[in-house]
Amino acid sequence: MLRIVFTCLIFIVITVPAATITPIPQNIEYNLNKALLGKKLFNDTRLSSNNTLSCASCHDLQNGGDDNLIFAVGVDGAIGNINTPTVLNSTFNFRQFWDGRAKNLQEQAYGPIENPIEMAHDFSKLIPQLKETEYKNEFSKVYKDGITKKNVANxxxxxxxxxxxxxxxxxxxxxxxxxxxxxxxxxxxxLFKDKGCITCHHGVNIGGNLYNKFGTLMEIENDNLGRFNVTKNKDDKYYFKVPSLRNIALTSPYFHDGRYYDLESTVTTMALVQLGRPMKQDEILSIVAFLKTLTGELKIIENRKHD
Ligand code: HEC
Ligand code: HEC
Incomplete structure (x- = not known):
């Protein structure tokens, strides 16, 4: 027992100073022609089975990159079972989805298109449909092999x-x-640093780079098994990708089940169940004030003007 405590102490001493937050870079490398094609696809309802939903329907880029609903609403009003995370800064996440089942953004993009409670389409139908449209020409300019499932996601x-x-x-x-x-x-x-929030929420995305249990130090009611659904390893029960806190003021409601609309209740819960201690009201309010300083600027890429 003592040895375990000692090892934990060493672990904390070694890991805590390393947990820092770094600013988001001003620019990032990408291929403009592919990204512009991706922008059009992201906003295109033709990617859903009945032409009603685009990625942007659930990920409203001008309003935090999510839908501000408890659960997403898919094709024909199908209600999802997990809160929509933001797509903003998702490139900095080490995995995608709450349970990390997609290893990167390209792999993630396959998911919603075929998910029956989201866009409910089928790539084997979508690809031939897109080939009948202006996309045929547009893809052939950017990708050698034209329209394929992989290139759409890419x-x-x-x-x-x-x-x-x-x-x-x-x-x-x-x-x-x-x-x-x-x-x-x-x-x-x-307080965010001293109380230990930063042990899980750190790095450039202030989260998004590790899994942790919802309720590490105190059990909390929760009907989603999280990472366990992917690994079937019992130690992964109730583990989720620690969410990014970037633009958090814009992405209520909070937690994987959207249980709170306000940051005060969210932070109060975090202090109790992740840190195992209640926090004073003025401490919570100052952490909330800090969280509201994390809203950044989004510049959406534009088509180049023709000369
Ligand atoms: C019906 C609403 C809906 C539509 C349409 C939708 N999404 Fe999502 N998106 C969600 C939900 C809900 C999740 C979380 C699912 C999970 O974690 O199991 C999610 C997760 C994501 C994530 C992972 C973010 C993270 O931090 O883990 C990305 C990226 C994303 N969506 C991009 C897209 C793209 C690209 C499209 C279009 C091809 C799209 N979404 C269409 C609701 C939607
Ligand atoms: C031991 C790891 C850990 C610690 C410490 C921790 N969190 Fe979290 N945080 C998580 C996890 C995991 C989630 C996702 C929980 C869920 O929805 O199932 C989360 C979710 C959140 C959310 C909601 C994000 C969203 O998009 O829904 C906020 C806000 C938050 N934490 C703030 C804090 C603050 C403030 C502290 C310190 C008082 C803190 N956290 C301490 C792991 C942690």
Whole structure:
């Protein structure tokens, strides 16, 4: 027992100082022609079985990159069973989906198109349909082998790379504008580090780079088994990809089951179940104020003007 405690202490001492938050870069590398094609696909309802939904229907880029619903609504009003995460900054996530079942954005993009409670389409029908449209020509200019399932997903993933949100007030603070945050917000950041939120929410996406259990130090009601659904390993029960906290003020409701609309209840729950201790109301409010400084700027790529 003592040895376990000692090992844990060493682990904490070694890992905590390494847990830092880094600003989102101003630019990211991508292929503009593929990304522009991906942008068109992302906004195209022809990707759903009855032409009613596009990726953007559930991932509203101007409003946090999600749908602000508890559960998503798919084709014919089918109700999903998990909260829609944002697509903004998803390129920084180490895996995609709450349970990490897709290893990257390209693999992820196959999912919603064929998911019966999302776009309910079928690639074996979609690809021939797209070949009948202007996409045939557009793909052939960008991909040697034209329209294929892989190239559709690849173009969408290329567009998603561009959806980064630099220049949040917090990132500007990290870059040296020390006066850009109020003292209350700075206090929130200090508590976020000192109380241990940062052990799970860190890196460029302030999350998105590890799995953790929802309810590490206190059991919480939860009807989704999370990562266990993928691995069937009992140690993975109730583990989820730790969500990014970037633009968190825009993406309510919160948690994989959308149980809270407000950040105050969300942070109160995190303190209790992840850190195992209640937090004072003013501490919670300052952490919430800090979280609201994480909203960045989104620039959507545009077609080049013809000369
Ligand atoms: C009906 C609503 C809906 C539509 C349409 C939809 N999504 Fe999603 N999206 C979701 C939900 C719900 C999840 C979470 C599913 C899960 O984790 O099991 C999700 C997850 C994602 C993620 C993972 C983000 C993360 O942090 O794990 C990405 C990326 C994404 N969607 C992109 C897309 C793209 C690209 C399309 C179009 C091809 C699309 N979505 C269409 C609802 C939707
Ligand atoms: C031990 C790891 C861990 C710690 C520590 C932790 N979190 Fe979390 N956080 C998670 C996980 C896992 C989730 C996803 C839970 C779910 O929805 O099932 C989450 C979800 C969240 C969400 C909701 C995000 C969303 O998009 O729905 C917020 C906000 C949040 N955490 C803030 C905090 C704050 C503030 C602290 C410190 C008081 C904290 N977290 C401490 C792991 C952690």
């Amino acid at each position: 173009a969408i993933a290329e567009f998603e790379k561009t959806l980064i949100t630099p220049n949040s007030r917090f990132d500007r603070y990290l870059r040296g504008e020390k006066e850009i945050l109020s003292n209350f917000e700075k206090e929130g950041y200090r």
